[in-house]
Amino acid sequence: MTTRQIVLASRPVGLPTKENFRFEHIELPELIEGQVLLKGIYYSVDPYMRGRMNDAKSYVPPFQLNEPFTGGVIARVMDSKCDSFITDDYVMGSLPWREICIANETEIHPIDATIAPASYYLGVLGMTGLTAYIGLVHIGKPKAGETVVVSGAAGAVGIVVGQIAKIYGCRVVGITGSDKKADVLREEYGFDAVINYKTTADLEKTIGENCPDGVDIYFDNVGGEISDAVIRHMNFHSRIPLCGQIALYNDTARSTGPRLQPILLTKSILMQGFIVSNYQRLFPEATEHLSQWIKEGNLKFTETVIHGFDQLPAALFGLFGGENIGKMIVAATDKDI
Structure with missing residues (x-):
């Protein structure tokens, strides 16, 4: 059986381009005992x-040149x-970017x-939801009445973090x-205030105006100048779950900024980076809470779904252009399940 795959053709410098990707046709071998033949339905882009x-x-190991990308697939x-x-x-499994693939039964x-919709298992009921829950609940340790700031708030993780914080x-x-994203976060997801950093002349001042009692938890999905501005408003014994640094991923030179250690030291701030796969012991607890909140209507989720296997590279580019609200997913066909 012949199928298509997407491989890493070259390593990018700065932002990825279409030249870094290559589509190939390959012949799949026959199935052997302990294997399954799979047709990709939804592909996660992260x-x-x-x-x-x-x-x-x-x-995690780097993608290898001339080998397929891999990621979460339904x-x-x-x-x-x-x-x-x-x-x-x-x-569901971590599978290659192929339209049809073979997997061992232990890999799925x-x-x-x-x-819930099948695609949710790539989002709020998958690594996205687990990341939000574990980072906020076990590292942020939220308490009623505290102020939580979330950067990348309209992204897949940020939307869930904000709602869990409200539950607490x-x-x-x-x-x-964008103003559109800000409206969605306020009107649909219950955020108390939202700042559009692209139209804010003085971000540090605006954060102070929106956080008059300071910041107790900063869930950092972005890094860079946004995080520099937020951290100046952190309270004594505040916490920073460090989830992502998307503002810096495409930098070609080493980024410099304010020296934050004096602020962390004098205010006894905890900043902890975390990789969700290191917390597998907490997955059952997190899944139980996330599922219950969805059933109760306390946790909603949104997706940006792009249709067509061919669109996987474009969807990845879109992440860095901020084109998504919620989880970015590629559906292999026009028919959702």
Whole structure:
């Protein structure tokens, strides 16, 4: 059987371009015992993928040249040579960017598309939701009445963080890059205040105006000048879950900025970077809470869905242009499940 895949053709310098990607046709081998044949339905596009395009040591290995990209994929079983899965089961796994692929049964797990839309398992019921819950609840340790600031607030993780903070009784201030996103965060997701950093002349001053009692938790998805401005308003014994630094991922030179250590020291601030895969012991707890909040209507989620396998590179570019609200997903076809 022939299928298409997307491989890393070259390593980018700065922002990725279409020249860094190549589409190929390949022939798949026959299934053997313990394997399943899968058709990709939804493909996750995530900021961390930019780091994997570099030939640099990190918490996950880099993508290899002339090998397919990999990421979270929801797929349908086309054929099976194992007892764990049957034809037409829906599964999730970290899989190659192929229209059809073969996976070992140990590389995938089933999903229940009757609980929530299947794509949610790439978002609020997947790594996105787990990241938001673990970062805010276990590192941020929110308490009722505290002020939580979220950068990248209209992104997949940021939207969930803000809503969980509201569930815990916090005042939530989001930072985003458009008035449209700001309106969505206030009107649909209950953020108390939202700052459009692109139209704010003095970001540090505006943060102070919106956080008159200071900042108790800063959930940092962005880094750069936004984080420099927020950290100056942190309270004594405040916490900073460090989730992402998307503002810096495409820099070609080493970024410099204010020296933050004196502020962290004098205010006894905790700043902790975290990778959600290191917290697998907490996944059952997080999934239980996220599922319950969805059922109760206390946690909503949105997706930016781009249709067509060919659009995967463009969707990744779109992340860095801020084109998404919520989770960026590519659907293989025009028909959602």
